[in-house]
Structures are given as structure tokens and as C-alpha cells.
Amino acid sequence: MDDLDRIRGHRARIGYTVAAVTTEVYPIDWYRVVPEGVSLMMITLPLGTRSADDLARCYDISIEAARTMARAGADLVVLGGLPINISKGGGNLDDLMGGLAREIGVRVSSSAAAQVHAFAALGSRKVAVVHPFEPDQNPRHERTIAEFFGLEPVGVHAGGSNLVALGTLAPGRALEWGRAALAAHPEADTLYFGCPHWTVVDAIQPLEDEFGVSVLTSLQAIAWESLRQTGIEDRISGFGRLLREF
């Protein structure tokens, strides 16, 4: 087939619900990581304060969005936003995704499931967390690592930013905060960057090389899950062990 006969997502079209009103960093980093021919089909969600009502509303919109993306021809739908994914309890997430996949006739995954699978592939046990938000989010991250992922949280580093400012963070911030987290918690075997809407992809490989740990980020896990679920087994260099080895 001539290149011009191809559609943009000729290898795979990935539907993704973005857990934010606006998105900026995600599509840039997505296209830096995935191979040519894998496209991103996005729907932004009206996530605000992350209150229970807010999460429930976004959950319902995500499900409707999955139906829309299936009708548009997505090969896989990934429901974004771990807090939204597990807002109805993480325990039945596989059942919910399985039921939705049967209904829409397209495979369904989620940010939460992608990260479960990625932690398992990497053999992670002791996890240091870096997130870009205020420290008041630390307990939520510790609970998620312990209770949802079933791993040991060894410490959390908060960047002190907020949802509105995520697009303005320089790539050096992730490296700086990752180094601080691993210096404070040398027992960690994995460094986890929560939230795929700030620039972290440039920090993955340097931190793995410098500290000999695995680095797992939300976007990297979602991209990896998307590729493998759609039968794309390319080994991708430069963004950590997950995409290179598994």
C-alpha cells in the first residue's frame, strides 16, 4: 500500500478520555513515545475539584465517550484518570471494562489497569511516588499504591503545582523531583510519576540509568498498554524498561 493510501492511525487508533478540561502535554508526549501509524483519539472530561460528585459525573461521561470512540473506529479505548477509574471501587474495574467492551465491540482498558499491568511486568514492590500537586495529595497517592496496586509505598514527593499550571512545568522539574524522591527513599525499586499531563518522559531514562530503578509513569504505562493490547510489539528505546523490554 502506498503511504498516501493510509489513514493517520493505520497501525492502531487509540481512544483516550482525558481527565482534564484542557490537555496540552499529553498529545505531545504520546506522539514522542508511540511509533508512526499509531494515533490518539481524545475526549476531554470536565474534571474539576475531584469531589465525589465530580468523579461520578466524569465516570459517566467516560462510558459514553467510549461508545462514541468505538463508533468512530477506535481499536482500543482507554479510560483515563485513575481517580475516575476507581471512583466506583477498584475491585470491580475489570468487570466494568469487560462489560463495556462486550457492549461496544472494542477492547477497553483504563489508566488504572494499564498501571496495574505495568507494575506487574516490572516486578515492582517498593514504590516511591512523585506527583506534581500540593502535599495534601500525598495520602491519596500512598493509599492508591498500597490499597489499589497492593505495593509498598516508601515515600511521596509533592511538586507543589496545580492542575492549571501543569502545562508550564519545565522537563527539568520531573528529574529534580525524581532525584529528591530516590535520594530520600533509596530502598525504592520503582519510581512512579503520577498524572500523565505534565512533562515527565524526558526524565525516565536518566533516572533509570542513574539510580538503577524502574521508572513508571502514567503516560508510559498507558502507551505501553495501548500498543500491546492492539498487537503492536515494537520495542521502544529511550523511555524506560517498560517500553523497551516488555
Next chain:
Amino acid sequence: MIRNQRYGDRARIGYTSPPLTSEVFPYEFYKVAPDGVTLVITTLAITVRSKDEVDRSYDISMKAAREMAAAGCDAIVLGGVPINLARGAENADRVIAELEAELGVPVASSASAQKEAFAALGCRRLVVAHPYKGEDNSRFDDYAEKFGCSVLGTRAFGSAFNRIGAIPDNAALDMARALMAAHPDADTIMFPSPHWPVIGAIEPLEKEFGVTVMSSIQAILWRALRLAGIKDSIPGYGRLLREF
């Protein structure tokens, strides 16, 4: 050595994207935009372009523009000519002026960007190739006339609105060549809608036929860059981005 500049260190462009799902627009935006320019995007509610969807999208656009200004965008483009003009052309101009005054950020719409682009390029006699079904032909003819041009011929790819991400790269090129063969006196090829792949067709068609190509995505990006103070001449994607 890690980069220490944020992605949008030159300009961050807010854009409200009408289709409920956005696929082609971000990809083509980054093919054309200079380094240091980012897209801050909110998807709206259009799947079939019903009146209810257009009304809801208009409301979401207004909220999204405020979110984009709060996030620090340097220019905002309200996408979707049908949404822009849903409450009349005069209202569309007033909304832009009021939003600019309220937000302190330059604002344009897809409609105003295309109007400015047509004027800059001096377009007069158009052929129009669009991704949708033939029943949409007259809508695009009307828009072109609003922009001060006459339409010599129109071709429709025939896609449903929610399937335009699955249009192959060569569709725009093929339709435009057929139109130019039928209407060699056209001075401009217009590609409406920024949500199907067209950017690869612009430069080859301008060279092959000696005409101007004016596409929605090119106009939106051009207007946004200029509003954000970026005056770069961008080669490879037509006269508009290279000369104006």
C-alpha cells in the same frame, strides 16, 4: 542533558475542538507549528452536528476559553464555524471582542481566522473539497460566499462526521486534482474542516496548479500564531504561513 524549556515556551494556543473526539487536529498542528508552540485543546460535543450539540458546544466553548486563559494561553481560537456562527455573525464578532476584554488574551474563531486568511491571500474563485457527504456542499458554498468568494465547484469525500479520522492522506490531493481539472480558472482550493488530513496536500497542489490552497487548520494556526506575536515564515505548508 535534559531540556529545561517547557514545551510552550514561545506560545501556548488554546483551541476548542468541535468533534467530541479529536484525532487529526493535534497531529497536524504539531506537523506545522514551530518548536516552542503548544496546543491547549478542549473537545466539544459534536457527533452529528445537531442543533442541541451545537448549542451545548457553544456553551462549553465559553467555559473552556476562560479555563484556557486561566491556564496562561497566549491566544485562544474558538473552533467550528457552525458553532461560531450559531447565534449570528454579528454576535460572533461581539463574543470575540467581549472575551478578549474579559480574559485579557487575544481571541479568534475558526470563522474569523478563515475570513482573515481569505482576505490576506486575495482569494476570489474557489473550488471546495470537504470530507463530509454531498448534502453539506451548500453549507460550504454559503461560508465561502460569506468570506467574499465565489464557488466554482465542490467535491465531497462522503464521510460521516464521526469517521473523518479514518480518511486516507491522499483524499484531499485526489479531490483537489479532480476539481482543478474541471475548473482550471479557480484561483484557490479550499479545504474546510481542520479534522481530516490535508496538510500534506497544500504545498504539492500550490506548486502543481499555481493556485492558493486555503485550509481551515492552516488558517487557524496562522491566525493564532500571529495573535500570539509569532511572525515566523513557515515553509512547506502553503503561501499563507510562508508569506503573511
